[in-house]
Structure formats: C-alpha cells, structure tokens
Amino acid sequence: GAVVSQHPSRVICKSGTSVKIECRSLDFQATTMFWYRQFPKQSLMLMATSNEGSKATYEQGVEKDKFLINHASLTLSTLTVTSAHPEDSSFYICSASRGASNQPQHFGDGTRLSIL
Amino acid sequence: QQPVQSPQAVILREGEDAVINCSSSKALYSVHWYRQKHGEAPVFLMILLKGGEQKGHEKISASFNEKKQQSSLYLTASQLSYSGTYFCGTEVEAGNNRKLIWGLGTSLAVNP
Numbered sequence: 001g002a003v004v005s006q007h008p009s010r011v012i013c014k015s016g017t018s019v020k021i022e023c024r025s026l027d028f029q030a031t032t033m034f035w036y037r038q039f040p041k042q043s044l045m046l047m048a049t050s051n052e053g054s055k056a057t058y059e060q061g062v063e064k065d066k067f068l069i070n071h072a073s074l075t076l077s078t079l080t081v082t083s084a085h086p087e088d089s090s091f092y093i094c095s096a097s098r099g100a101s102n103q104p105q106h107f108g109d110g111t112r113l114s115i116l
Numbered sequence: 117q118q119p120v121q122s123p124q125a126v127i128l129r130e131g132e133d134a135v136i137n138c139s140s141s142k143a144l145y146s147v148h149w150y151r152q153k154h155g156e157a158p159v160f161l162m163i164l165l166k167g168g169e170q171k172g173h174e175k176i177s178a179s180f181n182e183k184k185q186q187s188s189l190y191l192t193a194s195q196l197s198y199s200g201t202y203f204c205g206t207e208v209e210a211g212n213n214r215k216l217i218w219g220l221g222t223s224l225a226v227n228p
Binding site for chain 1 (some may be wrong): 150158159162165219221
C-alpha cells in the first residue's frame with residue numbers, strides 16, 4: 001500500500017512555458033502533500049507543504065507566484081511552474097502523508113524538468 | 117537546524133556492516149529514515165517515535181536516543197541492493213507546528 005503516482009516523469013520545454021506536475025495518492029487519503037526540489041547529489045529541499053482544501057505553506061525563498069500549488073482533493077496535488085526559465089530546471093519530487101509530521105512520507109517517482 | 121549525518125560516504129564489500137548516524141541540535145519528536153537510489157524517489161524505511169525505540173527492516177535496524185538528539189541506522193551483512201543514499205529526517209518544533217528537516221544524506225556503495 002501507500003503508492004504515490006507523479007506525472008509526467010520528464011518534461012523538456014522552451015523558456016517561458018508553464019508546466020504542471022501532478023501528484024496522486026493511489027490507495028490512501030493524503031491529508032498533506034509536500035513538494036521538493038532536488039539538485040544532483042544533494043538533499044531534498046522542501047518547497048512547500050499543502051493540506052487538502054487550504055492554501056499551501058511555502059518555505060522561505062520559494063516564490064508562491066512562480067510555483068503554484070493546488071491540493072483540491074485528498075488524492076491530488078498539482079505544482080505549476082509558471083513562465084519557466086532554465087534556472088528552474090531540476091528534479092521535482094512530491095510526497096504524500098496521512099497528515100501528522102510523525103507519519104511516513106510516501107514519494108512519487110519525481111519529475112525531471114529541463115527548460116531550454 | 118539541519119541534522120548532521122555521518123559519515124558522508126561509505127564503501128562496503130558485500131556482507132560487511134555499517135552504521136550511519138544522524139545528529140540534531142534541536143529536540144526531536146521523531147526520526148525518519150529513507151533510502152534513495154540514483155535517479156529514483158526516496159523510499160521509506162522506518163520511523164522512530166520514542167526515545168530508546170529500536171526498529172528493524174530486513175537486516176536494517178535503527179535506534180533513537182532522544183536525550184542525545186540522535187539516531188543511528190545499522191546495516192548488517194550488507195547486500196548489493198543496499199546501495200544508495202540514506203537520508204534521515206528529524207521532526208522538530210517549527211513555530212506552532214512540527215516539521216521534518218532532512219539531513220544531507222550518506223552515500224553507501226556496496227560492492228561484490
């Protein structure tokens with residue numbers, strides 16, 4: 001159990017394009033979803049935490065107008081990178097949890113975003 | 117605030133043991149351990165919720181010393197499949213909430 005699906009797995013697009021990434025919990029209700037960014041050989045950098053039905057909480061230094069997060073249901077959260085630029089190229093990973101911070105996070109397979 | 121993991125990297129021969137440590141300067145509510153293989157998402161290993169708690173997953177076990185604010189992950193008789201980067205996540209107080217803060221990871225390579 002606890003399967004999280006993330007789509008797409010890879011995106012290559014031109015500068016200025018907006019890209020939407022979906023994160024779905026397939027077999028459990030995810031009260032909380034997390035969005036991370038990971039640079040090569042580095043740790044997970046938390047971008048934002050989203051709770052179903054409420055606004056996402058962004059980490060310091062993450063532009064909320066740049067990275068739009070929507071968590072409309074207990075099984076789906078989306079991250080939209082608006083007007084993407086080459087510096088936004090990265091590996092983006094979502095995770096889903098049943099809520100409390102002492103619950104395990106179950107990760108999607110990640111999305112490799114390349115902006116040309 | 118970020119927990120310190122040590123060592124940064126380990127190279128083992130199949131069958132050898134290893135210990136990965138995770139140490140925090142803040143009081144901890146729980147410690148999470150994950151393994152990430154190259155190009156893949158992290159996979160949950162275990163959570164330790166109470167000081168003194170020990171858990172096991174196959175031949176991987178962990179302990180949590182609440183007083184010392186640290187946790188250790190023990191890999192016994194390592195297998196090739198254990199290769200990857202191990203991250204600890206420490207649950208700490210953050211304002212009115214609690215938050216998981218990730219370590220920088222320990223890279224483990226198990227060779228035949």
